[in-house]
Amino acid sequence: MTKITLAKGLNAGLRKAMEDDPKVLIMGEDVGKLGGVFRITDGLQKDFGEDRVIDSPLAESGILGTAVGMAMRGYRPVCEIQFDGFVYPAYDQIVSQVAKIHFRSMGKVKMPIVVRIPFGGGIGAVEHHSESPEAQFAHTPGLKVVACSNPVDGYWMIQQAIACDDPVIFLEPKRQYHADKAELDESVLPQPLFTSRVVREGSDLTLLAYGPMVKTCLLSAEAAAGEGKSVEVIDLRTLSPLDLGPVYASVRKTGRAVVAHEAHVNLGMGSEIAARITEQCFYHLEAPVLRVGGFDTPYPPSRIEEEWLPDLDRVLDAVDRSLAY
């Protein structure tokens, strides 16, 4: 067994997917010789050639639009968007074409496209490099949206996303790329892609997160435990479709829920999740479902991003507010 980072997990997952299926292509800016600005595609062009790891012109709509044609021809393109804030030039192709062609063709044309987006903040970048656009895609029927949070999930989820016959927006927490390592045991079968998972058990409150906030929430739960509070943490993993069965079970047990994400709170994923929990668990709730997230402002200059991003203390503050009801 080897210990790997998220970046290595994704790289190995992409490599495995390309080995398993010759129709898998990687497309994007700088994905070839450079191996991507985060080196996620490192070495793949060298081994699979320029026809399968395609360095594209600097045009996001072009990357997604040509991917549509590739998919119609039977390929499975994996498009890399260099940074979250650069996805908007491709937004039309993603929401009007990629998401709708299966529907428009009444199932005759499949769009097995993966759009990899390094997302979220905390890396000290300039503007447009730290955003969390997930709700915009989760709001679009026809797209599936997932977010990985750790190296092992990164390895398996990218392969599962590529194998999926539907378009998948694949969100990668960029500040985790080269952070923590985890052991990858390939003999342990992965859980299905579109499922959530309890990553820490607890009995007093349910903390819900995905992507970069999973780590923050686990640290918060650890800190809360030191104060005698038992916090359960669920890694949502899939944002569209949502897998809320384990969430409902947890909330019925704890009676309290807090949703945390980096994205703006207003109309963010937390809004939908809070509404659904309220619909399904109303009589079990001891407190309103609370949301912790980025403020409803554009992403700030990086020197104050640590203030803007929800951190351990802001999550714990929400935990305390919930428990105070």
Add this chain to the structure above:
Amino acid sequence: MSEHKSDFGPDLGEVFGPHQADGGPDLVQLLTPEGERVEHPDFSFDLDDEAIKGFFRDMVLTRRIDTEATALQRHGELGIWAQLLGQEAAQIGSGRALRKQDFAFPTYREHGVAWCRDIDPLRLLGLFRGVDQGGWDPNDGNFGLYTIVIGAQTLHATGYAMGMQRDGVVGTGDPDRDAAVVAYFGDGASSQGDVNEAFIFAASYNAPVVFFCQNNQWAISEPIERQTRIPLYQRALGFGFPGVRVDGNDVLATYAVSQAALQRARDGQGPTLVEAYTYRMGAHTTTDDPTRYRLSEDLETWKLKDPIQRVKAYLTRNGLADQDFFEELDHEAEKLGEHLREGCRALPEPKPLDVFDYVYAEQTEELAEQKAGYAAYLDSFETTGGHR
């Protein structure tokens, strides 16, 4: 026509010359509006007179599809219709130049190309009637679904062409194997970012795609001068591939130029921009009122260049078609009209519960639950009308 005067830099009118309503000296023409064959140094029509009669039939029937659909819209059977009146030669010429293995990516006005790809014209009506969003399988006739977002399909075409390259069906020298893609778009679309990105991608990868621009002079009410200050075909040079302006009302020339461009693509020599210089004689769609923005004398001028009349003149002048031929064709057009009239009203209504099934290839539990919930809701009424 607006003047291109500027205090900054050269007067483009002096650089490129004034706007030329006749298409200018580079216009490729093989059949004059009077129906006379003419030669061109670079492009020749290499089919026989029977083929020309076939093209004539295609154009007459395509026009019938268009006029019949327009009438159906006026009778409330279609919500809207995008007319192609005047663009028959551009579409039949390019459509007939395609081989079976080629693939066409249309806008929403390519009824003539659909005809060439053996799409039942009735299938075209579904989108405009509101019963489906394109009722044909793109892989059956190698004809993509109509695309409403302007220019988006030019990128799909380029990607598809890049897929052909990877499949090894370009430049093999085998005429039954080598394939190309044609992307249709209009003069208005030439302003879109996607079209320009498609040009960049196609040039960069030498993709086997023909960009076939039907410059019909109008993007709804916006004239060509609002889209470009140079002739559109000249833009190709800036992207690094050839551009040709062809008389879009001349079916012989559109065939010859398309055939050459497609062959170039199939041979692995990369993209070509074909600007079919034509005129939208009808409205943009049936909701449009062109009398608000264009001169009737322009329309009268273009009527003299009618793509169908000039072929009829050629056939008649050379004794290639007799009265029986034209009468039989009229009869065939009548039958086609009937097929559309009767078939349109008989198009099956979409079923509300079906919409849940096509969102994803792999159905989600969420949507299955929504479908079940809606089905239960419908069942709660005493009469659901059998539309499920």
